[in-house]
Structures are given as C-alpha cells and as structure tokens.
Amino acid sequence: MDIGGREKKNFHVIDVVGKIDRLKDSIVLKSYINTLLEKNASNVALNLAQVTYLDSGALNVLIYCHNVLKKKGGSLVLIEPNEYVRDVLEVVGLNKLVQIYSSEEEFDNAY
Numbered sequence: 547m548d549i550g551g552r553e554k555k556n557f558h559v560i561d562v563v564g565k566i567d568r569l570k571d572s573i574v575l576k577s578y579i580n581t582l583l584e585k586n587a588s589n590v591a592l593n594l595a596q597v598t599y600l601d602s603g604a605l606n607v608l609i610y611c612h613n614v615l616k617k618k619g620g621s622l623v624l625i626e627p628n629e630y631v632r633d634v635l636e637v638v639g640l641n642k643l644v645q646i647y648s649s650e651e652e653f654d655n656a657y
Contacts, residue, residue: 547562547563547574548562548564549562549574549575554591557589557591557657558589558591559590560578560582560590560592561596562592562596565597565598567600567601572601572603572607576607583618589620589623591623591625592611592622592623594624594631595625595627598631599630599631600634605635605640612643621645623644624644624646625647625650626647626650632646
C-alpha cells in the first residue's frame with residue numbers, strides 16, 4: 547500500500563494505492579489520519595480509485611475516521627471505490643454512514 551495526500555477545497559484528500567490487507571497497512575493509514583486530526587483537519591476524502599482490496603482492519607480505520615470527524619463536525623467521504631470495494635462497503639453498511647462518490651469529478655462538483 548502506498549499513501550499520499552493533497553488539499554482540495556476544504557478537504558484533505560488521501561490517495562491510497564494497492565491493497566489494504568495487512569495490519570501494518572491499517573496502522574499506517576490510521577496514523578496518517580491521526581496526524582491530520584492533530585492538525586485540526588475536519589473533512590477527509592479517501593480516494594480509493596487504486597485500491598484493489600481492503601480487509602476488516604481497513605474497515606475499522608474508516609469507521610474510526612468517520613466517528614472522530616463526525617464528533618468534530620466534519621465528514622469522511624470516499625471517492626471512486628471499485629466494484630469489489632463498493633460491495634464490501636455496502637455489506638458492512640458503511641455506505642449508509644459516509645458519502646461515496648463514483649469519481650473525483652463527481653466529488654468536485656459536489657463541493
């Protein structure tokens with residue numbers, strides 16, 4: 547898994563590439579998010595366009611991120627998950643908690 551970030555409008559966009567399938571990956575992602583929270587980020591978008599797989603640890607990090615941002619009055623959104631990732635998000639009900647955009651263009655148009 548590779549991870550990088552950028553600012554876009556009032557969101558910090560986290561670009562994730564590869565599989566999020568090891569405990570180490572989830573720890574790195576959570577650490578990255580915690581660093582953003584320490585810097586008072588309140589809106590985070592995860593660009594999942596290049597994520598091919600995520601496991602339960604990754605789902606836990608997404609739920610954690612959603613809960614912390616919601617308490618701060620912010621939000622977590624997900625951008626461009628592939629069909630597999632979207633199915634996993636729907637099975638666990640995460641699609642009911644966070645906004646999911648089919649493309650970065652759709653995300654751009656929403657904000």
